[in-house]
Amino acid sequence: MTRAEEPGTARLDGPEGGPPALLVRGLCKSFGGNDAVRDVDLTVAPGAFVGLVGPNGAGKTTLLSMAVGLLRPDAGNAWVAGAPVWPAQDADRAKALLGVLPDGLALPQRLTGPELLTYLGRLRGLPAPVLRSRVDELLDVLDLAAAGRTLIGDYSTGMRKKIGLAAALLHGPRLLVLDEPFEAVDPVSAAVVRAILDGFVAGGGTVLMSSHAMALVERLCDHVAVLDRGVLLRAGTLDQVRSGHTLEEAFAELVGARPPARGLSWFGS
Ligand SMILES: Nc1ncnc2c1ncn2[C@@H]1O[C@H](COP(=O)(O)OP(=O)(O)OP(=O)(O)O)[C@@H](O)[C@H]1O
Numbered sequence: 001m002t003r004a005e006e007p008g009t010a011r012l013d014g015p016e017g018g019p020p021a022l023l024v025r026g027l028c029k030s031f032g033g034n035d036a037v038r039d040v041d042l043t044v045a046p047g048a049f050v051g052l053v054g055p056n057g058a059g060k061t062t063l064l065s066m067a068v069g070l071l072r073p074d075a076g077n078a079w080v081a082g083a084p085v086w087p088a089q090d091a092d093r094a095k096a097l098l099g100v101l102p103d104g105l106a107l108p109q110r111l112t113g114p115e116l117l118t119y120l121g122r123l124r125g126l127p128a129p130v131l132r133s134r135v136d137e138l139l140d141v142l143d144l145a146a147a148g149r150t151l152i153g154d155y156s157t158g159m160r161k162k163i164g165l166a167a168a169l170l171h172g173p174r175l176l177v178l179d180e181p182f183e184a185v186d187p188v189s190a191a192v193v194r195a196i197l198d199g200f201v202a203g204g205g206t207v208l209m210s211s212h213a214m215a216l217v218e219r220l221c222d223h224v225a226v227l228d229r230g231v232l233l234r235a236g237t238l239d240q241v242r243s244g245h246t247l248e249e250a251f252a253e254l255v256g257a258r259p260p261a262r263g264l265s266w267f268g269s
Pocket residue numbers: 031034035036054055056057058059060061062063
């Protein structure tokens with residue numbers, strides 16, 4: 001069954017069968033009295049490609065961070081293919097299934113891209129020949145091979161995003177959770193990333209990604225979730241959420257009135 005539901009709860013279904021790729025129940029987080037995420041429920045079925053959209057400050061990063069084990073929730077939990085994300089000491093199975101590209105990823109500045117991936121692959125216990133060939137392939141496909149001797153501290157923003165994505169993909173996860181994966185990525189690399197993600201979903205993987213790029217979400221995702229002020233306003237298939245409009249129009253309608261667009265007074269005539 002695929003349907004859009006009431007605010008605060010949503011199912012995002014793909015093919016039937018098995019536990020959800022990601023189950024979120026009652027996630028809440030507040031910072032100093034500001035409710036960043038309010039009691040969010042979300043069910044993402046295996047094989048779904050979900051776009052999480054919302055205005056600046058809507059709570060997307062906070063929600064994704066709690067769902068993957070990077071930020072402790074005030075309440076609620078998440079499960080990856082039935083494996084709990086919280087408490088942290090019970091999250092080994094969930095983390096093995098997860099590939100994460102966090103917002104503002106803190107990367108070791110004094111390692112090169114190949115060193116970082118090799119280090120992470122060893123931590124994940126990948127056999128040496130498998131690790132070597134995956135590192136080479138990822139660097140090649142993401143156009144980072146030529147920068148093999150460059151320290152990550154000297155990477156551009158887009159290169160950092162790509163090495164972060166490579167790190168998320170390295171161990172062959174079943175669920176990718178990506179915070180703004182296309183931010184600062186050049187158009188040629190973006191096409192590569194799109195192809196990687198399409199192939200990942202075609203192979204049975206599941207993607208949940210946040211983005212502000214509505215056209216990109218419409219092009220890539222089969223499901224959309226709209227978050228505003230910490231509340232999940234709507235979730236469902238792309239067509240359900242768009243309901244006959246463009247996603248941008250539907251989004252503007254859902255998140256409601258904002259101050260009207262206007263120029264700056266000191267530039268106006
Ligand atoms: N560590 C923090 N300390 C205090 N407030 C925070 C913290 N992290 C997030 N917030 C607040 O929580 C709310 C949600 O922030 P969040 O970064 O999750 O939004 P977002 O939807 O990802 O925004 P954007 O699209 O601008 O990246 C905002 O009001 C933000 O100021």
